[in-house]
Amino acid sequence: MAEIEIDPLEPGPLTPVEAAALEALYASAFPEEDLFPLVRRLHAEVPGLVSLRAMAGETLAGHVIFTPCTIEDLPADHRPNPKTDADAPAQATSAALLGPLCVAPEHQRQGIGSALIRAGHEKLRSLEVAHVLVLGDPAYYSRHGFAAGADVEPPSPLPEHWRQAWQWLTLDPSLPAPHGSLTVPETWRDPALWTE
Template sequence: MIKNVEIRQALPSDAPAIEALYPEAFPDEDLVPLVRDLEGSAAISFVGVADNGLVAHAAFTPCSLTERTDKVALLGPVAVAPGRQRQGLGSALLRAGLRHLQDAGTDSVYVLGNPGYYGLLGFKRDDDVMPPFPLLEGLRGAWQSLSLSEHKTQLRGQLTVPQAWRRPALWTP
């Protein structure tokens, strides 16, 4: 539990604060176009809100696997306000989101990110499901998945992503 921060699903009225958070958390990368595209999509977002405003955001986008009907999602982007980082907020937000997805019957969640961070939440390198765009050799270990299903079947195939995620630059940071 994070003191004085409410974790909840994002509302349309959170959009301006979410868009203001990303340049603060990622000064060297412009993720606002992605965040805007996700606002009008089927993505589900979670936010952390403190007394002084919105301090964390994470989005999960429903996707599909080629030739399979499993319910899968792509995690990202994730941001915590600089003054609030490394206090457990990002992890609490992601756990709340993952619980929600599991309750909704999601089988597996994919992410391209730092294994040192996502590994703490149980994500593991995935060589069986291919990302939508080829990754640079050094990034292969950053492609990870977390099974939320009781059956734990190893899924295979390629992740098909909606339009918002079809910018090659998002996959070659």
């Protein structure tokens, strides 16, 4: 197996070479879903995007995006203890949304997905991002410390059977669990991205 190297892709519009490699990668990893347009838009539209690729020699073997977001305090009347919390100042906490993540089928089960997640978390810690949210398979993401039951409203209502797929992880264990609603850049506000 070629050695895997993880390096960042600069945010901003993809070059034609980057776009062609990513389009082929996403088509092979997600044969029934076309996620490449989302990847292209996130690159073009979101400042501060954390986009990492895994290279096996000259081949693009995997890719992940972390989108910078904030967790906004819930309005006072939606807080868990409206009486005691009502006077607390509204706060926004830095967070990131993980996804999409993919590894080419011929490179799966070699630790590349895990390495991309770890590298992303390391980068986010350096940026002092507090929490990571993901909508994905709990069987996979629980292996990386994510847990269901986040007290963070997703940007769009989720189908009931996806509630367990909405997961969170705190990068600094000294921080309390997040609560509020996740505010995402416009690219992620399309409700179609949050339902089947």
